[in-house]
Amino acid sequence: MAMNVGIIGLGIMGGAFAKNLIEAGLNVTGYDIVADNVEALVALGGTGAKSPKAAVDDAEVVITSLPSEAAFSQVVHGANSLLSANKDGLIVIETSTLPIEAKTEARDTLGKGGTILLDCPISGTGAQAVNRDLVVYGSGDEDAFNTCSPVFEGIARSNYYVGEFGNGSRMKYVANLLVHIHNVASAEALVLGMKAGLNPEMIYNVIKDGAGNSRIFELRGPMMVADNYDEATMKMDVWQKDIGVITEFAAAMDCPTPLFSTSTDFYRAAMSQGLGKMDTAAVCRILEQFADHKR
Secondary structure, eight states: OOOEEEEEOOSHHHHHHHHHHHHTTOEEEEEOSSHHHHHHHHHHTOEEOSSHHHHHTTOSEEEEOOSSHHHHHHHHHSTTOHHHHOOTTOEEEEOSOOOHHHHHHHHHHHHTTTOEEEEOOEESOHHHHHTTOOEEEEBSOHHHHHHTHHHHHHHOSEEEEOSSTTHHHHHHHHHHHHHHHHHHHHHHHHHHHHHTTOOHHHHHHHHTTSTTOOHHHHHHHHHHHHTOOOSOSSBHHHHHHHHHHHHHHHHHTTOOOHHHHHHHHHHHHHHHTTOTTSBGGGHHHHHHHHTTOOO
């Protein structure tokens, strides 16, 4: 019998999870505050729900994919929430990038009713999610993690159990620090090449085949080449949340992150210029302004 999976949060990532799980033969029920996202799920063959509680009533496993700590808190504690479902044996796969303290509080609160919360952030962009080209960093109850194998296999190309609850988030902070830096580094390299008179598409094709390549260069380079950031795989304004979480995490351990800190200025400059709804690759446009380069 196919596993019943609930999904709370059907945005760029959650919507891709739903599509791939349905294609893998799992039964999916989903909830989102945006009605269009729920309708898109129904069009794919899933079932729409009118609340977080309704999304998990028939589920064995539920995925939460949410944009902020406030949204997560509402899903856990608000009206018709996971807490109100009080479902013994339910496993919640929490995939968002949030402070560990917020997830720990939710784990402890939901655990009183028998619900198991796993900390399982995802490495990859929205574009990668569509193609199931993601990696899961799973932490928490290992038996529950193993139970979720059909879900992980449905949404990702690989998954790792990294230990005690919270290690998934710690691993994600490390990964996103690199994403943050590689994105700006990719833009900086392209701008240098373009200002030197090289064709941007040629720069992209040549660099991605050599030692200077990165997955972020491969994924975000085409947007930078086209100077088109409207089809966001990670919106600039949403990324500000990740910046804040990683900054606080590093500060709490007195660990210097000089490249991360320097790169942050370019994302903030993009926000100041109204690029919040564009993909984070739009830092290339900021670096072109710094270099006084006009295409």
